[in-house]
Amino acid sequence: MVEPDLKPTDNHIAKGPPVPKLGFKGGIHPTDHKAATRSAPAVRMPMPARLFVPVSQHLGAPCQPLVSRGDLVQRGQTIADVDAMVSAPVHSPVAGEVISVNLRRLLSGSTALVVEILPDEHQDWDSWMLVPESDDAIAMVRAAGVVGLGGAAFPTTVKLTPPRDMPIHTLILNGCECEPFLTCDHRVMLESPDRVVAGARIIADIVGAERIVIGVEDNKVDAADALRAHAGSDVEIFVVPTSYPQGAEKQLIYAVLGKEVPHGKLPAATGALVQNVGTALAVADAVQLRKPLMERIVTVSGSVVTPANLIVCLGTPLRDLVAAAGGFGPDVGRVIAGGPMTGTGVADLGMPVVKGTSGLIALTTSQTAPCVNGDQACIRCGRCSDACPMFLQPFAIGIYANIASWDGAEHFHALDCIECGSCSFVCPSRRPLVQLIRLAKHRLMERGAKL
Amino acid sequence: MSKKLQDRIISTDVELPATTLASSPHVVADQNVSHIMLWVVGALAPTAIWAVINMGAVALVLLFACIASTLSTEWLWNRFARKPQTLKDGSALLTGLLLALALPPRTPWWIAVVAGIVAIALAKMLFGGLGWNLFNPALVGRAFVTISWAGVLAEQKVPGGWFRGIEVAASGKYDAVSGATRLAVAATDRAASGAYDFSLRDQWMPLLTRNLEGSLGEVSAGLLILGGLLLIFKGIIDWRIPVGYIGTVALLSWAFGSDPVFNVLAGGVLLGAFFMATDYVTSPMTRTGRLIFGCGCGLINVVGRFFGPSPESTTWAILFMNGLVPLIDRSLIPRTFGWKGRKRA
Numbered sequence: 001m002v003e004p005d006l007k008p009t010d011n012h013i014a015k016g017p018p019v020p021k022l023g024f025k026g027g028i029h030p031t032d033h034k035a036a037t038r039s040a041p042a043v044r045m046p047m048p049a050r051l052f053v054p055v056s057q058h059l060g061a062p063c064q065p066l067v068s069r070g071d072l073v074q075r076g077q078t079i080a081d082v083d084a085m086v087s088a089p090v091h092s093p094v095a096g097e098v099i100s101v102n103l104r105r106l107l108s109g110s111t112a113l114v115v116e117i118l119p120d121e122h123q124d125w126d127s128w129m130l131v132p133e134s135d136d137a138i139a140m141v142r143a144a145g146v147v148g149l150g151g152a153a154f155p156t157t158v159k160l161t162p163p164r165d166m167p168i169h170t171l172i173l174n175g176c177e178c179e180p181f182l183t184c185d186h187r188v189m190l191e192s193p194d195r196v197v198a199g200a201r202i203i204a205d206i207v208g209a210e211r212i213v214i215g216v217e218d219n220k221v222d223a224a225d226a227l228r229a230h231a232g233s234d235v236e237i238f239v240v241p242t243s244y245p246q247g248a249e250k251q252l253i254y255a256v257l258g259k260e261v262p263h264g265k266l267p268a269a270t271g272a273l274v275q276n277v278g279t280a281l282a283v284a285d286a287v288q289l290r291k292p293l294m295e296r297i298v299t300v301s302g303s304v305v306t307p308a309n310l311i312v313c314l315g316t317p318l319r320d321l322v323a324a325a326g327g328f329g330p331d332v333g334r335v336i337a338g339g340p341m342t343g344t345g346v347a348d349l350g351m352p353v354v355k356g357t358s359g360l361i362a363l364t365t366s367q368t369a370p371c372v373n374g375d376q377a378c379i380r381c382g383r384c385s386d387a388c389p390m391f392l393q394p395f396a397i398g399i400y401a402n403i404a405s406w407d408g409a410e411h412f413h414a415l416d417c418i419e420c421g422s423c424s425f426v427c428p429s430r431r432p433l434v435q436l437i438r439l440a441k442h443r444l445m446e447r448g449a450k451l
Numbered sequence: 452m453s454k455k456l457q458d459r460i461i462s463t464d465v466e467l468p469a470t471t472l473a474s475s476p477h478v479v480a481d482q483n484v485s486h487i488m489l490w491v492v493g494a495l496a497p498t499a500i501w502a503v504i505n506m507g508a509v510a511l512v513l514l515f516a517c518i519a520s521t522l523s524t525e526w527l528w529n530r531f532a533r534k535p536q537t538l539k540d541g542s543a544l545l546t547g548l549l550l551a552l553a554l555p556p557r558t559p560w561w562i563a564v565v566a567g568i569v570a571i572a573l574a575k576m577l578f579g580g581l582g583w584n585l586f587n588p589a590l591v592g593r594a595f596v597t598i599s600w601a602g603v604l605a606e607q608k609v610p611g612g613w614f615r616g617i618e619v620a621a622s623g624k625y626d627a628v629s630g631a632t633r634l635a636v637a638a639t640d641r642a643a644s645g646a647y648d649f650s651l652r653d654q655w656m657p658l659l660t661r662n663l664e665g666s667l668g669e670v671s672a673g674l675l676i677l678g679g680l681l682l683i684f685k686g687i688i689d690w691r692i693p694v695g696y697i698g699t700v701a702l703l704s705w706a707f708g709s710d711p712v713f714n715v716l717a718g719g720v721l722l723g724a725f726f727m728a729t730d731y732v733t734s735p736m737t738r739t740g741r742l743i744f745g746c747g748c749g750l751i752n753v754v755g756r757f758f759g760p761s762p763e764s765t766t767w768a769i770l771f772m773n774g775l776v777p778l779i780d781r782s783l784i785p786r787t788f789g790w791k792g793r794k795r796a
């Protein structure tokens with residue numbers, strides 16, 4: 001008897017098993033504006049004249065600089081670190097000379113020490129100071145300074161060591177990229193699907209997850225196909241409906257597992273660990289190539305001359321990104337670091353790109369003008385609560401926040417808000433709902449409430 | 452090894468344009484309050500035009516009186532309350548239009564003006580303006596004049612001819628053209644024979660296409676349905692309210708032994724279900740709440756029609772349910788994601 005060939009063929013994998021089209025309840029469908037950069041391959045941008053590398057680019061304990069003025073640094077050399085659990089070291093993306101170490105204001109609004117580097121004329125992009133070899137993959141991920149690249153910049157090592165009482169059974173890679181304009185994750189999945197899958201396997205191995213799922217929105221089926229070609233039988237590709245905020249951690253877990261992260265608990269309580277696809281790539285680079293995290297893909301789009309996906313050295317001033325995209329187009333009304341739904345307004349183009357910077361978007365005045373609120377009352381249309389992925393009633397929290405009744409805001413579960421901005425987006429009265437809710441959360445936490 | 456001389460980027464000429472700063476989100480949906488109001492006005496426009504074509508100048512005068520009254524009342528109120536003008540949100544325009552469509556065509560213009568003043572001043576601005584009112588302004592305006600000038604408004608038959616109505620309204624001789632709505636006729640028949648029957652089928656077509664007995668909005672049930680479907684399709688109104696409302700009316704009238712189709716098409720049910728009960732401000736915020744609200748309106752409407760003093764009970768049904776909205780909303784607060792129930796922390 002001939003043994004049937006059970007090895008799955010590429011063809012079989014490409015079709016894949018039928019995957020349920022799940023999603024989450026609520027959400028919105030903003031115009032995605034991704035066409036401008038969707039098919040633009042990631043290219044390395046020209047060398048900046050100076051890099052301004054902040055010593056802290058993550059959430060958690062700030063690093064201390066390890067270099068000082070006049071030092072020569074190598075590409076990949078650790079230039080800042082600290083001996084703390086919730087932290088990640090910082091590396092020089094170029095060979096060059098340290099010009100200064102000074103305090104500067106960053107995109108996050110905080111002030112931090114910034115290492116100013118004058119890059120050498122000659123740069124060898126294909127080599128770097130290797131991350132120390134170790135049997136412990138977590139140690140290598142830490143040494144490579146990997147943080148979540150989806151935007152939050154939370155040190156990855158922390159997520160790779162979940163509490164003992166919360167075993168992880170499913171690793172979910174987040175390839176949703178639901179923010180309008182951004183295409184950096186899309187390019188990562190298209191250009192390095194093998195590396196993303198490799199990173200996923202390393203992470204799953206570290207946390208002991210039996211199941212690996214990569215969630216991709218159905219506006220990126222080409223990325224899903226690319227991943228499937230490398231996925232093998234151990235990695236499932238979930239194509240989820242395109243809806244904002246599908247890429248939010250809790251909503252993605254719900255779409256994949258059908259489980260809600262209980263109030264006040266870590267996502268790990270559902271047995272799931274969510275990592276961005278870019279982070280998975282960085283983990284694979286750290287462990288297999290011993291390459292530290294010192295550059296990333298940034299989508300530069302909106303009203304710029306040539307929208308692009310750029311490979312950017314961390315520490316590059318935003319001004320240089322705009323120049324690399326040919327300069328601003330007409331009618332720029334606001335410049336955003338990150339996506340337009342959750343990104344930060346840029347007040348100074350001298351601020352540097354950090355690990356969490358996924359995009360630089362120039363919005364036109366006609367795009368931002370409608371956001372200006374005319375102080376109109378809620379007309380009780382219910383759209384905000386229909387859109388809220390946390391099933392909150394944002395209008396109610398907004399009304400209580402307006403009259404500074406923080407108890408009322410808490411009563412309507414303001415603390416469960418994930419600040420996705422969907423409510424403000426849909427409100428026909430243009431009420432600043434998420435902004436009011438943020439204020440309420442802030443006040444509640446000041447008086448001791450826990451998230 | 453690919454050592455290469457890098458082109459340095461020269462970016463000193465890139466300056467941040469004069470930009471605004473604000474916290475996220477930095478983009479919003481296209482539809483604002485004025486768009487929504489204008490969509491509803493647009494959905495009602497064919498009905499209003501059809502009414503003018505068929506009922507004559509008297510309908511035009513009524514539309515003009517109502518809209519001018521609501522707009523100027525709101526303008527004056529804001530003026531004297533030293534508040535920013537709000538006419539451009541379109542809600543006063545819509546209230547005026549709805550009010551006109553809910554009044555019988557030969558309503559004297561001054562009654563229409565009073566209705567408009569009451570609708571805006573009493574039912575809306577006194578409560579704090581758009582968004583804060585408990586009751587549907589147009590219906591409050593209608594209810595006020597219906598009670599105050601019951602005799603004047605009771606006779607609803609429209610006179611023939613373009614200018615006949617104006618003459619009648621001016622002469623004050625309302626009984627000259629007395630007539631009764633189809634609903635009233637049906638009710639009288641029912642009183643006479645002791646029961647409704649299903650012989651009202653021949654009324655369907657006139658009610659759907661061209662009906663001169665009743666208020667302006669009753670001129671064509673077909674146009675109202677088309678307008679309502681447009682709003683549902685555009686996502687402006689929630690289907691749950693009209694479906695709950697109309698479904699309940701049909702089901703209950705059938706249960707009471709009357710023709711369900713006739714009962715949906717006749718009277719104010721369609722205008723109420725698609726355009727009055729769906730007013731955001733005075734209807735519930737949750738989907739379940741809206742379904743309950745719609746069904747409640749239908750229930751009261753039918754009960755009022757069959758057992759109340761007058762078959763025209765739509766106004767009262769919706770106003771009553773408006774009053775229950777805070778209760779409905781408070782008892783249907785949704786469960787938060789990640790919570791087991793509504794247990795408060």
Ligand code: SF4
Nearest residue numbers: 388417418420421423
């Ligand atoms: S309340 Fe919070 S979670 Fe809900 S839509 Fe608004 S920002 Fe998103």
Ligand code: SF4
Nearest residue numbers: 378379381382384427
């Ligand atoms: S979306 Fe705006 S107008 Fe509508 S209910 Fe929410 S807060 Fe009120």
